Each structure stands twice: as C-alpha cells, then as structure tokens.
Amino acid sequence: MKKPTRRQFGKTLAGTAAAAYAIASLPRIAFAQMATAELLRFPPNFVWGCSTAAYQIEGAVNEDGRKPSVWDTFSHTPGKTFQGDTGDVADDSYHRYKEDVKLLKNLGVTGYRFSIAWARIFPDGTGQPNQKGLDYYQRVVDELLKNNISPYVTLFHWDLPQALPGGWQSRDTSKAFADYAGFISKQLSDRVGHFFTINEFTCFTDLSYKTGKFAPGLKLPDAQANQVRHHAVLAHGMAVQAIRANAKSGTQIGLAENATVYVPVIETHDQIAAARAATREGNAPFLTAVMEGKYTDGYLQREGANAPKVEPGDMKIIGSPLDFVGLNVYTPEYVRADSSPAGYVVEKRPSSFPRMASDWLYIGPEVIYWAVRNVSEVWKPRALYITENGCSSDDVLTADGHIEDTDRVMYLRNHLTHLHRAASEGYPIKGYFLWSLLDNFEWADGYSKRFGLHYVDYKTQTRTPKLSAEWYRDVISRNAVE
Ligand code: FCB
Numbered sequence: 001m002k003k004p005t006r007r008q009f010g011k012t013l014a015g016t017a018a019a020a021y022a023i024a025s026l027p028r029i030a031f032a033q034m035a036t037a038e039l040l041r042f043p044p045n046f047v048w049g050c051s052t053a054a055y056q057i058e059g060a061v062n063e064d065g066r067k068p069s070v071w072d073t074f075s076h077t078p079g080k081t082f083q084g085d086t087g088d089v090a091d092d093s094y095h096r097y098k099e100d101v102k103l104l105k106n107l108g109v110t111g112y113r114f115s116i117a118w119a120r121i122f123p124d125g126t127g128q129p130n131q132k133g134l135d136y137y138q139r140v141v142d143e144l145l146k147n148n149i150s151p152y153v154t155l156f157h158w159d160l161p162q163a164l165p166g167g168w169q170s171r172d173t174s175k176a177f178a179d180y181a182g183f184i185s186k187q188l189s190d191r192v193g194h195f196f197t198i199n200e201f202t203c204f205t206d207l208s209y210k211t212g213k214f215a216p217g218l219k220l221p222d223a224q225a226n227q228v229r230h231h232a233v234l235a236h237g238m239a240v241q242a243i244r245a246n247a248k249s250g251t252q253i254g255l256a257e258n259a260t261v262y263v264p265v266i267e268t269h270d271q272i273a274a275a276r277a278a279t280r281e282g283n284a285p286f287l288t289a290v291m292e293g294k295y296t297d298g299y300l301q302r303e304g305a306n307a308p309k310v311e312p313g314d315m316k317i318i319g320s321p322l323d324f325v326g327l328n329v330y331t332p333e334y335v336r337a338d339s340s341p342a343g344y345v346v347e348k349r350p351s352s353f354p355r356m357a358s359d360w361l362y363i364g365p366e367v368i369y370w371a372v373r374n375v376s377e378v379w380k381p382r383a384l385y386i387t388e389n390g391c392s393s394d395d396v397l398t399a400d401g402h403i404e405d406t407d408r409v410m411y412l413r414n415h416l417t418h419l420h421r422a423a424s425e426g427y428p429i430k431g432y433f434l435w436s437l438l439d440n441f442e443w444a445d446g447y448s449k450r451f452g453l454h455y456v457d458y459k460t461q462t463r464t465p466k467l468s469a470e471w472y473r474d475v476i477s478r479n480a481v482e
C-alpha cells in the first residue's frame with residue numbers, strides 16, 4: 001500500500017480526540033519525525049552550514065595587535081550607521097568563539113563559513129604578520145575541527161585595513177590582498193580545505209565608493225568608481241593565484257558573490273533565455289569578468305570613456321580558473337524577454353511586493369533556484385555553494401525566553417524547497433550556508449536588523465536559539481526539507 005500523504009495523515013489524526021491529545025502533548029520535533037511526508041531529500045554529503053563575518057561578530061577591535069579597518073573608522077563617524085552603532089563589541093565572538101562553536105555543534109552543521117580580519121593579520125595591510133592575530137584563527141579552526149565542523153574561510157568581508165593608502169582606489173591594494181591571501185593559505189591550508197577570496201564585490205565597491213552608504217563612504221564619479229571595481233576583481237584573481245602558489249595542493253578556491261539573480265517572469269524557453277542574457281550582462285563588472293576573463297562589450301559600451309583602465313595581463317588574472325562558485329542569495333529581479341537590443345527588460349517591483357525586515361530584502365524564494373540554474377547554465381562551474389541566504393525578522397524575545405520567528409522559518413523553508421529543485425535537476429550544488437549563526441552588526445543598519453538563528457542580547461551577550469534554529473537542526477538531521 002502506498003504510504004499516506006502528510007495531508008491524509010493529518011486528517012486521520014484529526015479524526016480522533018485521542019490522537020489530537022497525543023499531538024498536543026508531543027514535543028514539536030517528535031511530531032515531525034512521526035509524519036510520513038515524502039521529504040525533499042538533498043544529495044548525500046550535502047554540506048549544511050552557517051555563515052558569519054569578522055567585523056560583524058568578533059568585537060575586540062583593539063586586542064592582540066589588531067588595527068582599525070575602514071569599518072571601524074566609518075562606524076565611528078557620526079551619522080553613518082544606525083544610532084551610531086559600531087562593531088567594537090558586536091557578539092564578542094573573539095572571546096566567546098568556543099560557545100559559538102557549541103551553537104554550531106547543536107545545530108548539527110558540518111560546515112562553518114567565517115571571515116578573517118585582514119587587520120588582525122597585517123594590521124597595516126602589508127608588512128610583518130601579527131602572530132597573535134593568526135593564533136586566534138588557529139584556535140577557531142582547532143575548535144571547529146575538534147567538533148567535526150569543516151572551516152570555510154572568507155579572506156575579505158569588507159573590513160579593509162584603514163592604513164592602506166587610497167584603499168581600493170589604489171592598485172597596490174590588490175597586490176597587498178594577494179600577499180595576505182597567500183600568507184593565510186600557507187598557514188591554514190593544512191586544515192582548511194576551502195577559501196573564498198572575496199565577499200560580494202558590489203558592497204565594498206559601488207556601495208562604498210559610489211553611493212557612500214558603506215565604508216569608507218565616498219561618492220566618486222563613475223570613471224573612478226569603475227576603477228575601484230577593476231581593482232576588486234583584480235585582487236580576487238591575484239589572490240586565486242597566490243593561494244594556488246602557497247596552499248596545500250587540492251585546496252579549493254572560489255568566491256562568495258551576490259550576483260544579481262534574474263528570475264524569468266514565466267518559465268518558457270524565451271523568458272529563460274532572457275534570464276540567462278541578463279545574468280551575463282547584469283553582472284558584467286564582477287562575476288562575468290571573473291568567469292570569462294573579460295568585460296562584456298555591453299559593459300564597455302555603456303561605460304564608454306568611464307570604462308576601467310585595464311593593464312595588459314589583468315583580464316587573464318581576473319579570469320583565473322576557480323574550483324567552485326559561492327553565491328549569496330537574497331532578493332530576486334524579474335526579467336522579461338522583449339525586442340530591445342539587449343533582448344530583455346528588468347521589471348519594476350510593485351510597491352506591494354512582500355519583504356522582510358530589511359528594506360532591501362524582497363521575498364521571492366525561487367530566486368535560489370534561478371541563482372543556481374542561471375550561473376550553471378551560463379558558466380558551467382564545477383561546483384556551487386550557497387554561501388549566504390537568510391533574512392531579518394522583527395524578532396521578539398518572549399517573557400519566558402522564546403523567539404517564535406515563524407516568518408524566518410517560512411522564508412527559509414521556501415528557499416530550501418526551491419534549492420532542492422535545483423539539486424534534483426542535477427545542478428552541481430554542494431552545500432548551503434545560512435546567514436547567520438547569530439544576530440550581529442548589520443553594517444549601516446547597526447544592531448537594528450537581526451538575521452540570526454540565535455537571538456543575541458547585546459547587554460549580556462546571551463545567545464538564545466530561535467524557533468528557526470530548531471527548524472534548521474531538523475532539516476540538517478534529515479538532510480531534507482518538508
Ligand atoms: C550580505 C552580507 C552579510 C550580511 C547579509 C545580511 O550582503 O554579505 O555580511 O550583512 O548581507
């Protein structure tokens with residue numbers, strides 16, 4: 001006999017008062033295990049993880065030789081962040097990392113993506129390495145491995161050492177980054193198998209040097225802003241080469257990019273082709289350049305005289321082959337085929353489009369499927385990871401110490417359902433890292449936006465698992481979503 005579906009099963013149970021009593025008295029997880037739903041299973045060895053970043057969680061900004069990053073300077077500048085919030089203390093993870101590894105362990109994750117603060121390792125950006133800074137990350141890696149959690153290391157998550165002259169406006173910064181990347185990979189690759197060069201190009205280039213929303217808060221004209229973009233992708237490519245030259249052989253190298261994800265308005269052949277075309281052109285300064293080792297004609301034409309100045313050999317470096325692509329996936333753009341020269345148009349979002357607590361975080365769970373599919377079809381990477389996905393909610397800590405973040409569970413469940421579709425269609429998706437392990441310093445939004453699976457009381461640094469943590473633990477233990 002065919003197993004009853006989950007819905008039939010529920011109906012049968014609901015038929016008897018005794019069964020209703022049984023449900024009410026069972027803990028949530030036990031009930032989930034009883035259900036005979038046809039689960040959406042992920043591939044064997046799928047990596048389940050969480051993500052964080054140094055400046056958002058560590059605090060201890062003046063300890064053990066660390067010097068300021070641009071985010072220290074920026075957040076201490078009046079008017080730049082929500083209520084003047086800074087990362088001075090953040091989650092104090094610098095001191096509490098063992099407790100945070102326990103949180104990971106309780107979730108059952110097999111991977112943890114965290115970033116290294118460049119300014120702890122080379123406090124002036126270049127020069128002599130700072131042993132105490134390195135020791136800290138050695139301790140974190142040891143603690144993870146002791147708990148059977150694989151470290152996935154991001155080398156740059158926006159906290160550029162303040163001391164570097166000109167920041168990303170200077171080409172020397174690309175070279176300094178490669179030196180730092182080579183050094184770290186030499187130190188850690190005996191125990192760290194995966195490195196991400198850079199996290200989200202647009203956030204430390206355009207948002208930092210063009211709109212001024214992020215550190216260092218500049219508003220440069222297009223030609224200069226495009227040059228910053230070029231130095232960023234160049235830094236990535238130089239770092240890939242430096243890691244290959246210094247790390248243990250077999251070390252896996254990629255990046256964590258928030259490529260713009262184009263969802264076809266309708267799933268027809270033409271609309272899907274439009275989404276592919278938009279994927280290339282819409283990501284031309286960053287992911288397209290990295291994957292193809294060239295800027296598209298469209299990008300160069302659009303920028304005209306403001307196009308970046310490229311030195312001989314740059315594009316080949318930028319296009320250095322990768323072992324995997326990491327995608328940070330949040331918000332969709334919807335695209336429609338049309339008869340314009342580009343062949344597509346990006347739709348305007350209606351004002352009623354649903355979103356989460358952050359004003360930029362629109363909800364379109366199919367975004368994660370199309371992120372994987374578009375990138376796979378356009379560039380055929382060997383492997384893909386979702387390196388971030390998650391959401392902010394208006395979490396409330398109840399008097400009895402619970403956070404019932406049903407909206408976050410809804411968001412995550414729907415995204416994982418669509419990610420499962422990508423896995424089941426055979427795209428090479430190897431893992432998923434949820435943003436974030438715990439509430440943290442959300443950049444210009446300070447502590448006003450909470451993305452964590454664990455609620456952080458910033459006065460006491462107490463971490464409390466939310467309902468979503470319980471839900472994620474269940475997903476991981478079953479390697480499946482309902
Ligand atoms: C991403 C960032 C990450 C976090 C999430 C919410 O853009 O990489 O640090 O702020 O958004």
